[in-house]
Amino acid sequence: METLGILVLFSVVVVFLTSVGSLLISALMVGAVVVGAHGSFRVPEDLFLDEQEPATTGFLSFLGGAATNVAATTAARV
Secondary structure (H helix, E strand, O other): OHHHHHHHHHHHHHHHHOOHHHHHHHHHHHHHHHHHHHHHHOOHHHHOOOOOOOOOOOOOHHHHHHHHHHHHHHHHHO
16 A cells, blocks of 8 residues: 555646646647537437437437438338
């Protein structure tokens, strides 16, 4: 336990005495900007189902559901 504590303390000192600390902080800030930009340009209108569309359940159900919804929409228009 003492060895682990000393190694953690030594690692923190080394990270902040070198350029690795500033690199980590810069990477976190760039990541936050990218996430914020993605969230601001995201259009949430297509995230919800219309009441006419059936709600499919299960993991990865959107893979099979997309083809049936397109076929049903095409058949309804014809």
